[in-house]
Amino acid sequence: MSDFTHNFWSIFIGAVTLISIIACLVLLWVSGKVKVKNATADNSTGHVWDEDLREMNNPLPRWWVGLFILTIVFALVYLFLYPGLGKHAGSLGWTQKGEYEAEMAKGAQQVAPLYAKFSGMSVPDAAKEPQAITVGEKLFLNNCAQCHGSDARGSKGFPNLTDSDWLWGGTPDAIKTTITQGRTGAMPPMAAALGGADDVKNVAQYVLSLSGSPHDSLRAQLGKAKFGVCAACHGQDGKGNPLLGAPNLTDDVWLHGWGENAIMAMINNGKTNQMPAQGAGHGGKLTAEQIHLLTAYVWSRGGGQGQ
Known part of the structure; x- marks a missing residue:
């Protein structure tokens, strides 16, 4: 090239x-x-x-x-x-990027009073304002619905934002940090650390038992001893760790699929999930004021912690 x-x-x-x-x-x-x-x-x-x-x-x-x-x-x-002759930039110095930035700056200036109205409010207070939620919803549909769905209920591999299951925490501050900076969750392949294929199957059965799902109780009992390898991230009780993005294994919420085969695939192959940063200072395009209202909308969907 x-x-x-x-x-x-x-x-x-x-x-x-x-x-x-x-x-x-x-x-x-x-x-x-x-x-x-x-x-x-x-x-x-x-x-x-x-x-x-x-x-x-x-x-x-x-x-x-x-x-x-x-x-x-x-x-x-x-x-x-104007540009048109190879690398000749044109005497006016016009560029598509410059035009885009000028239009964005003009738009930001026009809506600045609206964002200023809510920027001083806390997220819970902004979530009570219909106008703030309307703006937040539009931001969500334009920037987040592609992955999480227009109803924010997600799909396989993309978290549901309307339930109480939060990989990185569902407080207003945690949600705002997730949107601004993005998140990368990594589940390393753990089969070698657990032992053999039989050990992987036993641990998968134990994980199913943690959420009350149908399971083989004998294999689950055998897998419990091996689960200590997983406890470093998911906790000894399997309730996860929001600081690491380690999911709660006891709430019957399965981001990448339910059942023995799905769990064994995770243990054998691992998984890396990424939530891209949306903040303008982190490679995204949303301002702090926009993220504030977007956070209020996501938090208001019913699953945010502290409601």
Whole structure:
């Protein structure tokens, strides 16, 4: 791919563009100079269609030629002012990025009074304001619904934001941190640490027993002794650790699927989940004021802690 960033391609594109414009001028000039030989007395070319439809040997209309020349002049002026000739940036220095940033700045200025109205409120207080929730919902639909669904109930691999199960904590501050900075949860492959395939199956049965799911009680009892390897993250009681993003294994909420096979796949293969950062200072595009209202909306969906 490095070949396509070489300076040659910039020159090539600029040259092709200019040659094409010049070729249009040449074509216009030639078409105006060339005369049909052996034209008939009635000033036709001698070509006849449908018995009486004759092609006349008239020059191009002046108004048409004038418009054609104007389009060429416009093209040259445009290429001088704006980017279009390879790496030539244009005399105005216009860029799509600059246009986007200017539009975003204009939009931010227009809505600044609205965000200022709620920025001084706590998240629980903002969650009580219908206007704040309306703005938060729009932010959610534009930035979060692609993964968590328009109803915020998530899907396999994407957390449900309306229940009480929170990998990293469901307090307003925890939710705001998650949205702003993003999260990366990693479950390493643990089969080797547990022992053999039989040990993996036993631990899977024990994990099922923690949530009251149907399980093999004998295998679960055998897996309990091996669960100590998992307790470093999930806790000895299996209730997880929000500081590590380790899920609670006792609440019957299964982010990546329920059942022995799903749990064994997690133990054998591990899993890495990432919530991308949305904060403008962390690679995202949302301002602190927007994240404040987005947090209020997510927290208000019913699963936020402290309600």
